[in-house]
Amino acid sequence: MTETARKMEADLCTWIGREAAAEEMIPVIGRLYRENNVVTSVHGRSLINQSVVGLLKLHRWARQIDSEELALEETLPILKALDSLQLGAASIDIARLNEKFRSQGAGRALEEFLRDELAPIVGQRGADPRPSTDVVLYGFGRIGRLVARILIEHSGGGHGLRLRAIVVRKGSENDLVKRASLLRRDSVHGPFEGTITVDEENNTILANGTLIQVIYSDNPANVDYTAYGIKDAVVVDNTGKWRDDAGLSQHLESKGVARVLLTAPGKGSLPNIVHGINHGDITAEDRIVTAASCTTNAITPVLKAINDKYGVVHGHVETVHSFTNDQNLTDNFHKGDRRGRSAALNMVLTETGAAKAVAKALPELAGKLTGNAIRVPTPDVSMAILNLSLERETTKHEVNTYLRDISLHSDLRKQIDYIASPEVVSTDFVGSRRAGIVDGLATISNGKNLVLYVWYDNEFGYSCQVVRVLEEMAGVNAPSFPTEGATPAEGAVRPAEDLLATTR
Known part of the structure; x- marks a missing residue:
């Protein structure tokens, strides 16, 4: 047998072994969900109802965190141990839990570590205090x-x-x-x-x-x-x-x-909520709440991250937006300017209130942003181009590394995603559960001038934000684990420009 043939056989055996491990995971993931009300994920990507190939792809995707993809021989034992602990309702990120075990396990056996880490829900057997x-x-x-x-x-x-x-x-x-x-x-x-x-x-x-x-x-x-x-x-x-x-x-x-x-977006004094930014402002007395617009949800978290670190002097938001149901398929009367022209055949210049609406969630940016929109002949997924003047200088590498870290290890990780692939196009982001995805390769930085390109699924990504606001209003968020300290070991993070990621 030639060396090439031996390698082919070894690669096939490795793949079959990984398939077997993923097949073994599926009933465990399902049992944790059905019997314990435990939702498992890999860096925020849910494992519920995933196929064998879907699980393998999620483990492969995790290589944007570490230099290697997430190993099934490490995550399968974690899932099995979780299944044995009779857990109460929770959301558990097994990738971050694995990182924490590797860096802070301190010689403890896996089950001992998990008992300590998940102490509030161990032995609760599906107990769910949520109303x-x-x-x-x-x-x-x-x-x-x-x-x-x-x-x-x-x-x-x-x-x-x-x-x-x-x-x-x-x-x-x-x-x-x-x-x-x-x-x-x-x-x-x-x-x-x-x-x-x-x-x-x-x-x-x-x-x-x-x-x-x-x-x-x-x-x-x-x-x-x-x-x-x-x-x-x-x-x-x-x-x-x-x-x-x-x-x-x-x-x-x-x-x-x-x-x-x-x-x-609501009118008047109604609270416009962008989850991740001002959802904490919702009170029991707020009987009517609005979830703002898809564009406002896409850009506000990124703008907050940039403003927090670099300061935004002023900026312009240009939205390249998929057509919506209020436009005409063929030329016909429409009460709105330009929207009567065929959505399937034209780029249609129109207005957007998203830039001004940002200030309702981030008052510190009031009066600093202008905006416009171009409707284009695609059915879903849009892009916001943020042209910003900053208070202090930065570089493309610095700002990309910062935004990537925000997308992985901050309170905005459910809102902001990051990608650096030279091949992605709009359809690659259909089904993204994040409010917006920063395209790192497209970032332009020149001193205090910064241009960011943010993709967003204006239908599904926005709907996920709506449900998050709904959960906040109802007070039904389950506890989330690990609670802290789950960041990659020093030296494990790859340079931002080298990363490839999927968004599904």
């Missing part, structure tokens, strides 16, 4: 259906957020079947992961065990949700029809509604 909060989706368009997918995915053992109903205007006699079909199939985001059953007699959709009541109404003030066993619900208004206090307050007149979340 259950009913959620109603008012409207079932692009954002409504994606929020529904995320809520169904997060349903777990029934604690936390519970999607109970959607409210729509009846469009046809087979309306329910069509609504279910749109949930089941999506041209951009792919098929629904699971099974969907329609009960036309009772107007319900059963999706992966989540029973959703479909309610037909064209008046937000006259729905009796208590008739369906729904109480103290948070209504997520994703119609965009009402954006001020007076309009959204109509929901509060319906029986069974406690609070309202708008999936658009």
Whole structure:
């Protein structure tokens, strides 16, 4: 046998072994989720419902943290040990937990280390102190259906957020079947992961065990949700029809509604919340909250990171945005300027309030930003170009390394992602759960002048931010582990410009 043949056989055997390890992980991951309400992840990427290849790709992706990909022979024992500890509800990052064990294990056996690290939930056997909060989706368009997918995915053992109903205007006699079909199939985001059953007699959709009541109404003030066993619900208004206090307050007149979340920028004094930035400002007295816009969510975390370290004197935000449903497919009348022209054939210059809206979440940037937008013929994923004048000088390498570190080890790691690949294009970011992804290779730095390119899935990434705000309003966040100290060992971090990452 030649050396090449021996290497081929060895590589194949290694791959088969890794496949076997990943196959062994799947039932453990599922059991932790179903029986213990434990969500496992690799640097924020969920392991729930992943395939064998999906698990292998996540372990491979982790090489952007260390010089080598995450080893299954290290993570499999961690998962098995977690399974034996009878844990209570939690979110556990096994990659960061492994890093902490390697750097701070201090000679302890793995199970001993895990018992110490996870002491608050050890022996709790699925105990989940979180309250259950009913959620109603008012409207079932692009954002409504994606929020529904995320809520169904997060349903777990029934604690936390519970999607109970959607409210729509009846469009046809087979309306329910069509609504279910749109949930089941999506041209951009792919098929629904699971099974969907329609009960036309009772107007319900059963999706992966989540029973959703479909309610037909064209008046937000006259729905009796208590008739369906729904109480103290948070209504997520994703119609965009009402954006001020007076309009959204109509929901509060319906029986069974406690609070309202708008999936658009609010008007007047309504709090505009960008999760990761000012979600801590939400109080029990805030009965109506808005989740701002997709662009505001994409740029505000990055702007905060830059302003904290370098200071922003002023800047301009140019958004290259995928077309949306309010534009015309072919030229036709539209009350908005330029939006009557075909979205599929044109770049359409339009306005955006995202730059000004940043100040609602980051008051220190008030009056410092201008903005504009160009709608382009793509169905999803947009890009924000931040042209900033800074208080102090920096370099491309310095700012990229800083933003990459922020994306991995800061309180903004759920909002900011980082990538440095010369081959990525917009479709590579479909399905990203981060609010925005910094494209490191595109960064331009010249003294105090800085240009950043930030990709964002303006549908799914934004919907993830909406759900995070919803969790904050309901107070249903599970404890997260490891709590601290989980950073790569010195010398393990690769230069920012050498990194390749996936975003799914």
